[in-house]
Amino acid sequence: MxxxxxxxxxxxxxxxxxxxxxxxxxxxxxxxxxxxxxxxxxxxxxxxxxxxxxxxxxxxxxxxxxxxxLTHSPERVTPACPHFNVCGGCQQQHVSETLQQSSKARALARMMHQPVDEIISGPTWGYRRRARLGLNFAPRKQSLQMGFRMAGSNDLVDVHHCPILAPRLEALLPALRDCLSDLHAVRRLGHVELVLADNGPLIVLRHLAPLSEADREKLERFSHSEQLSLFLAAESDKIAQLNGDAPWYESDGLRLSFSPRDFIQVNDAVNQQMVARAIDWLAVNAQDRVLDLFCGMGNFTLPLARRAQEVVGVEGVAALVEKGRENAARNGLQNVTFWHENLEEDVTRQPWAAAGFNKVLLDPARAGAPGVMQHILRLAPEKVVYVSCNPTTLARDSDALRAGGYQITRLAMLDMFPHTGHLESMALFEKA
Incomplete structure (x- = not known):
């Protein structure tokens, strides 16, 4: 048996x-x-x-x-956050920044069977330009809890300071707590999202019951006093703007507008370097036709289009595709096309697939890109840049490229989330 x-x-x-x-x-x-x-x-x-x-x-x-x-390492440091070891957000604040980066680079090298050429990093504090804080009214204390989840628990840590948040967002926490605590709907709030765009901060408030006119007025006064844009989410998948401007950020000299719920990289300093490195590794010139898979709203697509003959971006989220098209038009880029397609299905029949591309970039989610690896091999590009948020799926997909005659010529560890367990990376593949 x-x-x-x-x-x-x-x-x-x-x-x-x-x-x-x-x-x-x-x-x-x-x-x-x-x-x-x-x-x-x-x-x-x-x-x-x-x-x-x-x-x-x-x-x-x-x-x-x-x-x-029994012994004490010289790499041990005092955590900067009073909530460390309780809050589940950071795991490595007791570790020196040098050791954090070197240990992640060693782990990446082991998984990829390849030495890491470079560690791409930025400021290790105040780097996070986006965060979601849970909200819960505690009946016993008759007070609002606002914070992140405890490690290994759904309970909230009542956060008053968060040194990895962008300073302008961290500075909002006391006034935001006071404002939300004063709402009549304080017992029916879900969470609040904080985002720092290049044109100022914004918040998205998820509320589980309709807001009274008095509550809406309090929120609007708060948004004016703190000079931020305010969005309300009565439903989990819909938002309504109460006050302020549409957010945008700059990348490679381009202005990219986005919806508060759109995915953007939370670490702007590392993202700027990552985009520049991808352009450099691909050595993009005016004769290139570049394919950008899992392109989002064009974080790589639009900077590539400034240099290439033509760029095609493919993305599975329709709202991001539409935003990419808007940003291309707003920045006067006419050599870029966005397609809304499911890259987990058979890609060979999709409209973009027949065109010839000599360079490819892909930036998939944690599940990686098993559905497109064989098609990339059929395209036979000169260079492939793979940006990864999961080294396990990067290693798996790399095996397909290696078996198809490619080799890794550059490998970088991206310190996108200092003090946490996230390990992000990017690799350049070229024909052996």
């Missing part, structure tokens, strides 16, 4: 063991070895020795908790 392994937790010993970490995983956990297994220990840094107890044991690895740290 076949036997199947169950991933249920095994009984773990409560005995204290002494281990020394020799690596750091992307989530800020020290990695040690014990009885032939990898042992992941929250809060322990490479080179540190500690007495630990096992909390979870599986066939290939185990987790442990520090009982007593």
């Amino acid at each position: 076949a036997q199947f392994y169950s991933a249920k937790r095994r009984n773990t010993t409560r005995d204290i063991i002494t281990v020394t970490a020799d690596d750091l995983d992307p989530f800020g956990q020290g990695v040690a070895r014990h009885q032939g297994k990898a042992l992941f220990i929250a809060g322990l840094l490479p080179g540190e020795t500690a007495e630990v107890t096992l909390t979870e044991e599986k066939r290939q690895f185990a987790h442990a908790r520090v009982k007593k740290r």
Whole structure:
């Protein structure tokens, strides 16, 4: 009879063991070895020795908790946020920025079987230009909670400071809390989104019941006093502008407008470098026909179109395609075409697929791009730039390109989310 392994937790010993970490995983956990297994220990840094107890044991690895740290790494720093270790937003504020970046680069190199040529980074504090804060009225305290989820929980951490937020957004938190607490609908609020556009901040308030005229007036006064744009979301998929201007940001000298709910990279400094590096790696010139897959609203597409003969962008979200077309027209770019197509389906029959492209860029979501890899090989471009937010799917899709005669000639780690476990990267593939 076949036997199947169950991933249920095994009984773990409560005995204290002494281990020394020799690596750091992307989530800020020290990695040690014990009885032939990898042992992941929250809060322990490479080179540190500690007495630990096992909390979870599986066939290939185990987790442990520090009982007593015996040595102290010079890479250990004091977290800047008072909510660290409670809030689930950051995992690595106790780790020096140098060690954060080098450990992520080593992890990427191991997964890709390829050395990392470059670490692309920006400011490590105040970098986040977008955030969503949950809202919950606590009946016992008769007060509004506003913040992020606790690590491993749906409970809210009542956040008063967030040093990774753009300073202008962090400065809004006290006044925003006061304004929302004063609404009659305070018990029926869902969340609030904060976005810093180049033309100023905006907020999107999700409310679960209709707002009274008095509440709308309070919100409008708040938006005027704080000089921000205000949008209301009575439904999860619809927003209505109450006050202010439509948001936009600049990239490569272009002005890109966007809806408050549209995806934009939250780290502007790294995004600007990432776009510039992609253009450089592709060596785009006036004879090139470039294909941009999973193009969004044109973060790469439009800067590429400034240099290429023609650019085609393909995206699965209709609203982003429409926004890309608007931005192309607004910036006077007539050599770019956007297509709304599902790139997880058979792409060979899609209208854009028959055209010849000599260079390709793709920037898929976490699931990667398995549906288009074989078609990219059929196009046989000179160069392919793959921008990834998930190294696991990048490694998988890279195998298809390597099997088709391409090799990685450049690999960069993007420090898009300092102090967190996110590992983003970009790779250049060229014909071997």
